[in-house]
Amino acid sequence: MIIRKSPKEIVKMRAAGQVVAETLTKVRKMARPGVSLKELDAMAEDNIRSHGATPTFKGYRGFPATLCTSVNEEVVHGIPSGRRLKSGDVISVDCGATLEGYIGDSAITIPVGEVPEDILHLLDVTEKSLYQAIDACVVGNRLFDISYAVQSYVEPHGYGLVREYCGHGVGTKLHEQPQVPNLGRPHTGPRLKPGWCLAIEPMVNLGTHQVETLEDEWTVVTRDRKPSAHFEHSIAITEDGPIILTDRSAFEA
Numbered sequence: 001m002i003i004r005k006s007p008k009e010i011v012k013m014r015a016a017g018q019v020v021a022e023t024l025t026k027v028r029k030m031a032r033p034g035v036s037l038k039e040l041d042a043m044a045e046d047n048i049r050s051h052g053a054t055p056t057f058k059g060y061r062g063f064p065a066t067l068c069t070s071v072n073e074e075v076v077h078g079i080p081s082g083r084r085l086k087s088g089d090v091i092s093v094d095c096g097a098t099l100e101g102y103i104g105d106s107a108i109t110i111p112v113g114e115v116p117e118d119i120l121h122l123l124d125v126t127e128k129s130l131y132q133a134i135d136a137c138v139v140g141n142r143l144f145d146i147s148y149a150v151q152s153y154v155e156p157h158g159y160g161l162v163r164e165y166c167g168h169g170v171g172t173k174l175h176e177q178p179q180v181p182n183l184g185r186p187h188t189g190p191r192l193k194p195g196w197c198l199a200i201e202p203m204v205n206l207g208t209h210q211v212e213t214l215e216d217e218w219t220v221v222t223r224d225r226k227p228s229a230h231f232e233h234s235i236a237i238t239e240d241g242p243i244i245l246t247d248r249s250a251f252e253a
């Protein structure tokens with residue numbers, strides 16, 4: 001069942017989303033060579049709790065931290081460790097916050113120091129594919145129009161689009177119906193309805209689309225160990241178009 005949120009609930013979803021947006025903006029500023037993943041995680045947890053919110057991921061199915069930090073060939077679900085960032089790394093940071101029972105979920109991939117042009121291009125294409133997908137979140141479209149928007153934008157670049165993980169409904173639970181794949185046939189799937197809240201999250205690899213999970217049973221890496229990028233927003237579908245609940249523009253100015 002796909003749960004529709006009332007306008008009042010969407011206001012609460014946006015409040016949670018803005019805690020995530022502010023936190024990710026602060027992580028981006030802090031993600032410099034020499035900073036450890038644990039330091040980023042501690043700052044993020046403090047920031048979330050300073051708003052009376054809680055880190056959604058901490059304890060979720062046993063995940064031990066506030067952030068998922070996935071460096072270079074790590075795709076998603078990396079556990080923050082004492083590893084220190086160095087120039088040339090790219091780090092995907094995924095953050096969730098629960099405020100008054102409602103959840104925001106968003107991710108960015110941050111270049112650290114001097115990053116090669118081909119990897120910056122991968123990040124750029126991945127982020128733009130997310131905005132293509134958000135543009136497809138209009139009432140009357142169908143679910144897999146969102147998926148197709150990602151796929152049709154990414155694939156001409158020759159990148160590997162991750163198939164095993166996808167976006168999802170979001171609300172009072174982190175993962176609600178429906179699943180939002182990053183590949184799909186246009187004009188298929190259920191029609192989008194006002195009140196749907198979705199987390200859309202393309203994961204795009206420089207090389208093969210194939211991924212595997214490390215022995216820690218969390219960290220997903222590319223099979224060829226080439227870098228990967230991940231961007232995510234939580235959005236709400238309304239009669240007036242999509243609202244980006246985790247929009248960072250209030251903090252990035």
Ligand code: MG
Binds near residue numbers: 094105106107201232
């Ligand atoms: Mg996420």
Ligand code: MG
Binds near residue numbers: 105106167168199232
């Ligand atoms: Mg998500």
